[in-house]
Amino acid sequence: VYSYPRLTRWFFKKYNDNITQFIYVLAMVFLASVSAKMIGLESVLGAFYAGLVLNRYIPNTSGLMNRIEFVGNAIFIPYFLIGVGMLINVKVLFASWTTLYVATVMSVVATLCKWVAAWITQRVYKMDKIDRSIMFGLSNAQAAATLAAVMIGFKLGIFNEDVLNGTIVMILFTCTVSSIVTERAAQRIKLNLLTETANSDKTGMSKIPMPGNYKKNRTLITVSNPVTAPALVDFAVLMQPPFKKKDSELFALHVRNDNSAGSRAIGRNSLDVAISTAASADVKVTAIERYDLNVVTGLVNTIEERDITDVIMGMHRKTNVIDSFFGAKIEQLLKATNKMIVINRCFIPVSTVTRIVVYVPEKAQFETGFARWVCSIGSLASQIGCRAIFCCHPDTWPYIRQILRNNKFDIRAEKREMNDWDDFLLLANRILDDDLFIVVSARRTSVSFNSQMDELPGFLQRYFARNNLVVLYPGQFGNEVPVTSTIDPLSNDITAPPSELWIRIASVYRRIILFRKRFTQRKRTKKIDL
Incomplete structure (x- = not known):
């Protein structure tokens, strides 16, 4: 023992x-x-x-x-x-x-x-x-x-x-x-269920407890190289609710914008590794190799073509100082689709995790994809066999507990009250190396979004750089921003918000232009006076 x-x-x-x-x-x-x-x-x-x-x-x-x-x-x-x-x-x-x-x-x-x-x-x-x-x-x-x-x-x-x-x-x-x-x-039991279904159709009210508020699971796993593909596939398999195994479908996608032999070999090798990893767990994965304008465009087109419900991808690693924490592609993808996006970065195998700590923002229960991500975390905790600690507002906890009970997740779920954004920083000293820290974020147009979430990437980079981290964006209704570009999309990101350094350079440039205009106007007024 x-x-x-x-x-x-x-x-x-x-x-x-x-x-x-x-x-x-x-x-x-x-x-x-x-x-x-x-x-x-x-x-x-x-x-x-x-x-x-x-x-x-x-x-x-x-x-x-x-x-x-x-x-x-x-x-x-x-x-x-x-x-x-x-x-x-x-x-x-x-x-x-x-x-x-x-x-x-x-x-x-x-x-x-x-x-x-x-x-x-x-x-x-x-x-x-x-x-x-x-x-x-x-x-x-x-x-x-x-x-x-x-x-x-x-x-x-x-x-x-x-x-x-x-x-x-x-x-x-x-x-x-x-x-x-x-x-x-x-x-x-089957006859009784059929009878209750017939009665519910007549009365308009279903008496059969349904698992969550969704009918299907179509998960898209983005694989970019053979090294990170097995961990992403294992994570995606563990997040599938056990009661939806027959209705769940997994897709592995590799998008390339280069038609060279080397790029093709990397793509096919990544997909082969993903298929073999899923096959070892007796799970079927459909491989998709796509040539598109850029990665985001290929992702969005695949999501629409395959009717994807959630996307699981690896976390971006910064290549320079100016680069953002999530990367331009992920930020662009969040604007282009309203599906559930799960960004994963685990330094240890998921099976060795001792606790799952989930940070839930205030008013998260009003999001469209609330029940979906709660069931996904419940399935992950039940498969690993560890306890899940939900750091949430007191008004959100009853909804989380009810969804876990309705879907019969036999896990040790605990609550930690989080009444203020400042409590988020206190978690940095409580997250251990063997824990999995899941941050439930929100898009700008969602109900649970607040202005302090703009500082979330900086906090994660500063205080949680060495922790196992998952950032989850719930699915929601809303308008999607189309992804179009006529220039090299890998070197420039048109729809992504400008960085702070670029904003400062632009403000200094505007001040110089304004000063030159005022200086020339003063010269002209002096000549007229003379």
Whole structure:
């Protein structure tokens, strides 16, 4: 409990390769098994305990978890079941009535106890009979855990062969009953949902709780090079709500304005890396390679063509002193589209994050994309298994909590009151290196925007330069500024606001011109007087 989390976090930060991480997980499980055997316990207990500790650092939708489940389901579990089954003497089942008697008692007691537990839960929480059937059906089946416990008892001499053989019969009986009950209860739930949908269509009010206020997820991931593509794809996969997996689509986009062989090779390599990273997590990604006037134009055109709902991109890195924190392209993209924009900069793997700290501006609940970004952060926290701390206004917290409850995100959500913009600076001393700091910003035309947000890039550059940072712009309704340019768009940005240095130079230039005009006017007036 003490050494494994620290060692795992350090290893995952240093090595991002899925194969290396998979070998590390196997080594830790085998080490725990050997350690348990050395202190007099069964090795399976050590492996089980190691899995409980390591599960926190392996998200369910990651490529590493996909490999672990595949190897476990294809090799370890079948070998375990076959190995246990080879120890059973089939002749004992028919040699005497003792084995059948033990099997009958074990099956009846196990099934009855599960039904009583489901019935008590139904009464306590005032549920329906269908809910009780679902709980009973899903919990009644006995399989690998029961076999492991009985095998340990058999080796220690606690149980005899009758109990071991009766356990096999109990597993066969409970699994059969569980499958039948669950299937029938699921059909009844589906019929009830269809009935409620029909009634809601007649009354105009839907009784079925919908996950958020949106029907689809079409995420666009911008990849510029093969180095940053895997981290962006992993982040995008973790942000997908689990209840919208079937309706979610991921697109990987690479935009180039150069038709040379080198640019083509970089684009294709970046897209191949993105596809392979998503495939390792059993997620499909549609690759898009685009030649356009500039990056922003290609992004906007792809957003409109594919009906994109949110965009995930890497954070711009400053190339000179005059360059802005976000970069001209991102600032231009924010004006050109009203979709949700997520700008990511993580120095460590997302799976090793210990906390997610979210700064929420005042009146954020009135934005159009409020429910979407709350569900995305809820999905990210639930997949990683860490707690989420929302630093928000007291009026905004009830809406965040209600959305998390309605969509059944089982996360540890906490509130920190933020009543003033000055409280934002206090977070600089509270954000740790293993935290993920998410700043929910706003566009100028949005309800939650205030004039102090113009200082946000400077604050982030000054106080959060070494932290894992995500800047999120919620989706909203409004007019979009078309992106058009007849000159080189990569060297100039027409629609971006001028920098402070350029404003000062322009003001000095205007003063010089004004002084020259006044000086020439004075000369002319003197000549007229003479």
